Amino acid sequence: MGQKITFNLPDLGEGLTEGEVAAWLVEPGGEVKLNQPFVEVETAKAVVEVPSPYTGTLSDRxxxxGDTVDVGSPLATFEVEGVEERAEATTKASSEGKRTPNLVGYGAKEDAPKRRKRRREAATPPPPAPEPPVAEPVTPPVMTPPEPEPEPAPxxxxxxxxxxxxxxxxxxxxLRxxxxxxxxxxxTRSDVEAAARAPAAAPGAGxxxxxxxxGVRKATAQNMVASAFTAPHATVFLTCDVTGMMDAIEELKGRKEFxxxxxxxxxxVAKAVLMACRRHPxxxxxxxxxxxxxxxxxxxNLGIAAxxxxxxxxxxxxxxxxxxxxxxxxxxxxxVRTARDGKTQPGDMSGGTISITNVGVFGVDTGTPILPPGESAILVFGxxxxxxxxxxxxxxxxxxTTLGLAFDHRLIDGELGAKFLADVGDFLADPGETLLAWT
Structure with a gap:
């Protein structure tokens, strides 16, 4: 008989402590191969497909x-052949929150699925014999057809x-x-889209x-509270003429390399921020x-809010x-595409040094954003x-347009923040050869 090994939720990213099960990709009793995705887990940073650490059968989920699972807590149990010695090390590594790529090589024998199928068939009790039918009185035929019975609720x-x-x-x-x-x-996808287009029922009083x-909302809330009450925020604004920037965009669109x-x-805007960082490190x-x-x-490490x-x-x-x-x-x-698809990798979400948020796409002129944790400045583009x-x-x-710069006043004085923002505005007002040559 194959050995059953419990697989604990590994650390799916830097500092993550939990994940929400988004969808199971394999049903209980289904066969899995080594590194085959068997479950989707939504973390505070992305939706991650967790690969199977074994070749075998998914025994239990x-x-x-919708359930939240802590890192190091049981996620699934596998039935695997021939891994008695390696299973102990793997289970220990999983309980300590090790990442799934360390699990490569814990495969099972190729004939194991057939043996397991025979064992399951042998262990399955035969169905009970049907009870003899009970005679019922004969009812004269009714000319009016009966109303169809409603389908049972799923x-x-x-x-x-x-x-x-x-x-x-x-x-x-x-979905229910x-x-x-x-x-x-x-x-189907069409069913979901139709349900989304359907008018919502009017809520009752109260x-x-x-x-x-x-998920993301919880992580964002925690990060913003920590940032707001740790770094003293200050914001400066600049309204500027960016006709030169808009002309430069049209010129770039005509170049074959773009x-x-x-x-x-x-x-x-991103290029202007990078050039201003060079002048004001x-x-x-x-x-x-x-x-x-x-x-x-x-x-x-330039952050782009999406x-x-x-x-x-x-x-x-x-x-x-x-x-x-x-x-x-x-x-x-x-x-941006990867972020909107929910496939951003945890490594892309960490290590940012300065960010840009574009509120202009919503028709907003400017704002006063909160700094991403660990960063000292964020530019607002209206x-x-x-x-x-x-x-x-x-x-x-x-x-x-109106530009805004929120910054950590502990290390960035108002003068430095103002000079940085003014340089960004100057670059956008007249990109010229300095900006367009960097292609």
């Missing part, structure tokens, strides 16, 4: 979709594929309330909705309270100061609007 979890479950979760749709149209009662605080990348105002620093030091970072169905996330581009303008455009696009502006001594319609 210790959590249901019980248990709804049938849906993992991508459909994720879509329903992102849209806030309870969706009428399935797929084969064998499966809820009605309310309670949403559990977990054919396969999306050119947006965020690209040139103290902006790209961190206040280390425990060491009593100001740590000036040589690499600019609004996703799961909440706000701020992944960052590592060492962005070394990228060409083309590579920077590709990195921004890839970062909406670009045509407005009357004094240009070369005359009033003309120009493209105007």
């Amino acid at each position: 210790h959590a249901s979709p 019980s248990g979890p709804a049938l849906a594929k993992p991508p459909v479950r994720k879509l329903a979760k992102d849209l806030g749709i309870d 309330t969706v009428a399935p149209t797929g084969p064998h009662g499966t809820v 009605g309310e909705e309670r949403i559990p605080i977990k 054919t396969d990348v999306k050119v947006t105002p965020m690209l040139l 103290m902006i790209n620093a961190h206040w280390d309270e425990s060491a009593g030091e100001i740590v000036v970072k040589h690499d600019v 609004a996703t169905p799961r909440g706000l996330v701020v992944p960052n581009i590592k060492a962005a100061q070394h990228l060409s303008l083309v590579d920077l455009a590709g990195s921004i696009g890839s970062l 909406a670009v609007r045509p407005q009357p502006w004094v240009h070369e001594g005359e009033i003309a319609v120009r493209q105007i």
Whole structure:
């Protein structure tokens, strides 16, 4: 008989202590291969597919979709052949929160599934014999056809594929309330989208909705509270003419090297921030309270705030100061797409040094953001609007925006913050050869 080994939830990222089971990809009794994804776990940073550490059978699942599991707590039990010695080491590593890539090599013999199937068939008791039918009185035929009986209400979890479950979760749709149209009662993507488009029922007097605080929302709340009550925030604003930036965007779109990348105002804002960091390196620093030091970072790990169905996330581009303008455009696009798909890797969410948030896409002029933990500055980019502006001594319609810079006042004085923001504005007002040459 194969040995049953309990697999505990490993550490899926830096500092993560728990994860929510999003969807099981393998049913109990189903066979799995080594490194085959068997469950999706949503952490505070991303939705992660956890690979199987064994080749064998998924014997038991210790959590249901929506349950929160602590790192090091039982997640699933596998039945595996020929791993008596290795199982002990693997289970110990899993209980200590080791990462799943360390589990490579714990496979089972190829003929194990057939043996397990025979054992399960032998161990299954025969079904009970049917009771003899009870004679009932003969009823004369009724000419009026009987009304059809209502179909029984579905019980248990709804049938849906993992991508459909994720879509329903992102849209806030309870799969149990969706009428399935797929084969064998499966809820399809179209069913979920139709349920999302349906008008919501009017709430009754005094009605309310309670949403559990977990996942990205929980992590964001904890980080923002910690940042707001640790770093003394200060904010400066600058309204500036960015007609030159908008003209530069049109010029870049016509260049052949930008054919396969999306050119947006965020690209040139990011470039302006990187150039201003080169001139003012103290902006790209961190206040280390425990060491009593100001740590000036040589690499600019540029964070890009992205609004996703799961909440706000701020992944960052590592060492962005070394990228060409083309590579920077590709990195921004890839970062945002991955974040919106919920597939951002934990490593991309840590180590940021300075960030940009674009509130202009929502038609907002500016704001006063809270610093991401560990960072000392965040730039706010507002909406670009045509407005009357004094240009070369005359009033003309120009493209105007408002920039904001929130910073940690412990290490960034108002003078430094103002000079940094003014340089960003100057770069955007007249990109010229300095900005466009960096392609």
